[in-house]
Amino acid sequence: MLRVKSPQDLGAALVFIAFGLAGACFAKDLALGSGFRIGPGYFPTVLSWMIVGIGVILAVRSVAIDGPGIGDVRLRPLLFIVGTILLFAALIQTAGLVIASLALTVTAAYARREVNLAEALLLGAGLTVFVVAAFVYGLSQPLPLWWDR
Amino acid sequence: MDLDLFQHLATGFGAALSLKNIGFALLGCLLGTLVGVLPGIGPIPTIAMLLPISFGLEPLSALIMLAGIYYGAQYGGSTTSILVNMPGEASSIVTCIDGHQMAKQGRAGAALGVAALGSFFAGCFGTVFIAAFGLPLAIFALRFNSPEYFSLMILGLVTATVLAHGSVVKAIGMVLVGLMLGIVGTDVDTGLQRYTFGISAIWDGIDFLPLVIGMFGIVEIVRNLEQPAAQQIAVNTRIKGIWPTRKDFRDSWRPVLRGTALGSILGILPGGGALLSSFASYTVEKKIAKNPSRFGKGAIEGVAGPESANNAASQTSFIPLLTLGFPSNAIMALMMGAMIIHGIEPGSAVMTKRPDLFWGMIASMWIGNLMLLVINLPLIGIWVRLLSVPYRLLYPAILLFCLIGVYSTNTTAAQLVLTAAFAVFGYVMFRLGCEPAPLVLGFILGPLMEENLRRSLVLARGDWMIFIERPISATLLLLTVIVLGLIIFPQLRRKREETFQE
Secondary structure (H helix, E strand, C coil), X not given: CCCCCCHHHHHHHHHHHHHHHHHHHHCCCCCCECXXXXXXXXXXXXXXXXXXXXXXXXXXXXXXXXXXXXXXXXHHHHHHHHHHHHHHHHXXXXXXXXXXXXXXXXXXXXXXXXXXXXXXXXXXXXXXXXXHHHHHHHCCCCCCCCCCC | CHHHHHXXXXXXXXXXXXXXXXXXXXXXXXXXXXXXXXXXXXXXXHHHHHHHHHCCCCHHHHHHXXXXXXXXXXXXXXXXXXXXXXXXXXXXXXXXXXXXXXXXXXXXXXXXXXXXXXXXXXXXXXXXHHHHHHHHHHHHHCCCCHHHHHHXXXXXXXXXXXXXXXXXXXXXXXXXXXHHHHCCEECCCCCCEECCCCCHHHCCCCCHHHHHXXXXXXXXXXXXXXCCXXXXXCXXXXXXXXXXXXXXXXXXXXXXXXXXXXXXXXXXXXCCCHHHHHHHHHHHHHHHCCCHHHCCCCCCHHHHHHHHHHHHHHHHCHHXXXXXXXXCCHXXXXXXXXXXXXXXXXXXXXXXXXXXXXXXXXXXXXXXXXXXXXXXXXXXXXXXXXXXXXXXXXXXXXXXXHHHHHHHHHCCHHHHHXXXXXXXXXHHHHHCCCCCHHHHHHHHHHHHHHHHHHHHHHXXXXXXXXXXXXXXXXXXXXXXXXXXXXXXXXXXXXXXXXXXXX
């Protein structure tokens, strides 16, 4: 009976195998070319199968050699930080830098369990003034301040 | 030849000593020290973040500032290691061991002084080392053609994975994934789209800013937030007697010399750099000490050696980039990206076509090191007080600066979505024990490698033997085989693990 001795290795093996197979599959329509002139599909196809190979080695290792576990995953920070990035992406195009920065500071604060809304708003206000002064006026970066551009 | 060297250095100092460039060197050093002190953010996301701002600068000013961040971070990292046992930078982890013990014994001043003076010496030596070895290497590199470059990249990538932290197999996997991500976009040869899935944001390839910021900057924030809130650290900012005593000097000049030599050599190796050198230097000092049991209890050699080594290495890791166009670690990959954006092709051509740029950058490193010595020692109190800023106020600011950096490269929100995607991918890979640094190396080298492979085969009319028929290329491949053999050779693997464990 096979027993997984290293969950980390098994996880990495699955990711690599999936990545490699996807790579090989989507490179199918690209010409491999000849030995003289290799086509656009050659390099990615070879790489894809090498990645699959690495995945297989890791899979074998995961049942043969003891290794560390995945660890204690807390989804809250990841979800809130990634959510904040997506919100910022949506707001900066539509509402401008000022509102996007304020919103970012507030939602980012929720990545921690203890949220102090007043403090987050204060920090947001301070950061917004700083980035507007530094990036827009100081370094003249092409950032829309408000929704009307 | 020697006269030439001085002439070149004079050109360099001429270019670097303009008021503007001194200003950028100072800015880079200050920013570097800042991120070196703060544990939540490292030099990689900082350099990535500042890239868009550097677009508007002259290439030399931009590179001077970005380089300053890199070696400034090595300085800053040691301060917090010694005073509060918190390595602001990975390369100062070993400094914690004895440095903090020294601080506990009331010798914080001596530890900081030795770290700073050792780093300064190493930095100066590293600068001369680049100047002396850069030229012959660049002249040698003129004989390189596509097959040699292809073999060099194979050797470099394999060595980088062997010397990298963590599992070699996973590191190779990450390099390969990086190479794949690097060739996403329009194929230069045929104009065909590869792996773009109709997403217009990646038609020209994946920008490296979203990738680097996502996998380093954002993942770092998430990882810090997962940790239970750190207790406030009581920092005693009153440090007396920064100048080491005569006995300290006597005890530490040899470790400084050894550390500098070790760091200078390890810095050149792909995958080497500051982190590996500081670990290696600590191991060496402990091995040759008359009384190894003092280590871990405040031995000054354990601070002097590694601190010199990491600074020397951070200087000499510029050599492969400036002469061969090969980035030896993730930070150099970023510098390479910066050079390409500024229209400079990294490699031996930099030295012949833009001598002011090459020698100016080298001269600026020496100036920067002097600045760090002058700035850091008196300002230590201020830097340390920054540590009392709680992380809950810090990370929204870091996040905001990262995102503004990504957005301002080409002002499309799609780049931000890509950043989020790489953050998730980076986090998953971190959980699975895969380091992001090899991926970044592969990512930068992917297109170059494919291009050189294609050109080689055209050159050889499709004959793969070209890679072993040309002597330089054959030597490089032979070295690759030896390096691969060393991984399988168990004794060395044990050594490598030992080095990283201490």
